[in-house]
Amino acid sequence: EVQLVESGGGLVKPGGSLRLSCAASGFTFSSYTVIWVRQAPGKGLEWVSSISSSSSYIYYADSVKGRFTISRDNAKNSLFLQMNSLRAEDTAVYYCARELDTMTAFDYWGQGTLVTVSS
Amino acid sequence: QSVLTQPPSASGTPGQRVTISCSGSSSNIGSNTVNWYQQLPGTAPKLLIYRNNQRPSGVPDRFSGSKSGTSASLAISGLQSEDEADYYCATWDDSLNGWVFGGGTKLTVL
Numbered sequence: 575e576v577q578l579v580e581s582g583g584g585l586v587k588p589g590g591s592l593r594l595s596c597a598a599s600g601f602t603f604s605s606y607t608v609i610w611v612r613q614a615p616g617k618g619l620e621w622v623s624s625i626s627s628s629s630s631y632i633y634y635a636d637s638v639k640g641r642f643t644i645s646r647d648n649a650k651n652s653l654f655l656q657m658n659s660l661r662a663e664d665t666a667v668y669y670c671a672r673e674l675d676t677m678t679a680f681d682y683w684g685q686g687t688l689v690t691v692s693s
Numbered sequence: 694q695s696v697l698t699q700p701p702s703a704s705g706t707p708g709q710r711v712t713i714s715c716s717g718s719s720s721n722i723g724s725n726t727v728n729w730y731q732q733l734p735g736t737a738p739k740l741l742i743y744r745n746n747q748r749p750s751g752v753p754d755r756f757s758g759s760k761s762g763t764s765a766s767l768a769i770s771g772l773q774s775e776d777e778a779d780y781y782c783a784t785w786d787d788s789l790n791g792w793v794f795g796g797g798t799k800l801t802v803l
Contacts, residue, residue, distance in 0.1 A: 609792070611738075611792075618695065618779075618781065618794060618795070618796045618797040619730070619732075619738060619781050619783070619794045619797070620794065621783075621791055621792035621793070621794065624791075624792070633790060633791055634791070635791055636789070636791075669737055669738070674740070674743060677725070677785050678726070678728070678743055678744060679728040679740055679743035679744070679783075680728075680730075680738075680740060681740045681743070681749060683737040683738055683739070684737065685737055686737055
């Protein structure tokens with residue numbers, strides 16, 4: 575069974591940093607592009623970042639470029655999101671998801687982890 | 694303001710057919726395939742339709758998708774109470790070099 579489990583969320587002050595993790599199981603993690611999507615409270619979905627299977631291709635939304643860094647460890651079946659210079663508007667549930675095939679769709683999602691940026 | 698435009702709400706009675714529209718531009722829907730996600734209250738999104746009109750295994754054939762030019766639509770026939778959820782369209786945008794989502798449509802089953 576494919577599973578994605580996020581962790582690392584919490585309360586952080588503006589300007590602070592947080593590192594999210596996503597543990598994958600039930601599939602060959604190293605063969606898939608994985609992504610982060612976030613959802614602010616009561617708002618819609620916003621794509622944050624994508625990383626290809628071998629980390630050759632990395633993309634970021636303009637809203638997080640220069641502040642967030644996506645990475646992965648295929649040996650540990652793990653995806654990460656290092657978030658620096660956090661702002662109030664980064665407050666959201668952060669989901670990791672798997673890309674079904676190159677540039678197709680996100681077929682499996684984690685349950686999400688809440689990040690709250692507040693003083 | 695989302696790159697893809699969806700109506701904020703839609704509604705129907707049990708058994709009815711409802712459609713949800715998604716409007717974009719030449720750099721997104723016009724150039725790439727469209728996906729639809731269903732998000733039930735308090736849960737993670739679930740892939741409903743991919744590549745414009747393909748259903749993942751387990752998704753009932755009551756759900757169908759289509760695309761024409763720079764617009765796409767999701768149709769739900771034989772509406773059921775459990776279909777009450779938020780629905781999002783999404784696609785890749787060649788100009789932004791990233792994924793874009795619609796603002797979401799809240800479907801109410803009356």
